[in-house]
Amino acid sequence: MAILQILTKEDPRLRKTSRPVEEITPRILRLLDDMKDTLHKANGAGLAAPQVGVLRRIVLVETEPGELLELINPEIVAVSEERQEDLEGCLSVPGEWGITDRPMTVTVRAQDRNGTWFEATGSGLKARCFCHELDHLDGVLYIDKAIRMLDDEDLEE
Ligand code: ZN
Numbered sequence: 001m002a003i004l005q006i007l008t009k010e011d012p013r014l015r016k017t018s019r020p021v022e023e024i025t026p027r028i029l030r031l032l033d034d035m036k037d038t039l040h041k042a043n044g045a046g047l048a049a050p051q052v053g054v055l056r057r058i059v060l061v062e063t064e065p066g067e068l069l070e071l072i073n074p075e076i077v078a079v080s081e082e083r084q085e086d087l088e089g090c091l092s093v094p095g096e097w098g099i100t101d102r103p104m105t106v107t108v109r110a111q112d113r114n115g116t117w118f119e120a121t122g123s124g125l126k127a128r129c130f131c132h133e134l135d136h137l138d139g140v141l142y143i144d145k146a147i148r149m150l151d152d153e154d155l156e157e
Contacts, residue, residue, distance in 0.1 A: 001033050001034060002034045002037065003037055003038050003041050004034050004037075005053070006042060006051050006052060006091050006092060007051055007052070007092055008093070008094065009090075009092055009093050009141060009143070011053075013050060013053055013055065014050055014051065014092055014136070016050065016055050016139050017055075017137070017138050018049060018050050018057045018058075018136075018137045019056060020056075020073050021056050021057060021058060021111075024111070024113060024115050028058070028072075029113060031052075031054060031056075031058065032060075032070055032113055034052075035047050035052060035058070036060060036068060036070075039060050042091050044062075044091045045061065045063050045125065045129050046059060046060060046129040046132060047059065047060045047091065048060075048136030048137060050137065050139075057072070057073045057074065057137050058071070058073075059071045059074060059134065061122075061130060061133055063126045069120055070113055071108060071110035071111075071133075072110055072112065072113070072115075073110060073111050074109065074110035074130075074137075075108065075110070075134075076106055076107070076108055076131070076134060077107050077119065078107040078121075079103035079105070079107075080103050082103070082105070084101075084103070084127070085100070085101050086099065086125075086128060087099060088100045088128060088132060090141060092141065093142075093143055096149060096150070097154075098143060098146030098148060099146060099150075100128070100146050100147060101145075101147055102127060102132075103127055104127060106121070106126075106131060107119055108120055108130050
């Protein structure tokens with residue numbers, strides 16, 4: 001297990017489209033373990049493989065401590081009509097925060113580390129995380145779609 005380096009927004013790898021995982025090899029399992037350690041060390045709610053320089057369609061989401069979701073080849077399969085606007089940040093954009101508009105509830109379909117397909121549904125923070133992390137797999141950062149970024153005055157409050 002290892003703590004991986006998290007790339008920051010200037011890194012061009014964050015702008016690439018990640019490739020599907022075709023086979024869950026020991027190397028992929030080790031990546032999942034290392035990403036978990038890295039996410040915990042950084043106190044984040046989610047981490048996508050491209051953020052650690054691996055252009056593969058893998059994300060971790062942990063919006064409740066101890067409830068880690070490993071999503072391999074995830075796709076969004078359903079979103080609610082109801083929307084939410086809330087604060088978002090990113091481990092690759094340290095020190096900045098912005099308001100984004102996201103669906104209130106999102107269902108994703110993904111493979112687990114055994115290769116079994118499953119679906120997971122989340123609302124509120126978890127739905128935002130699903131959208132945010134899956135965007136990373138297509139080279140999209142939340143700062144691209146934020147309604148507005150918080151400025152220094154907001155942050156002092
Ligand atoms: Zn992010």
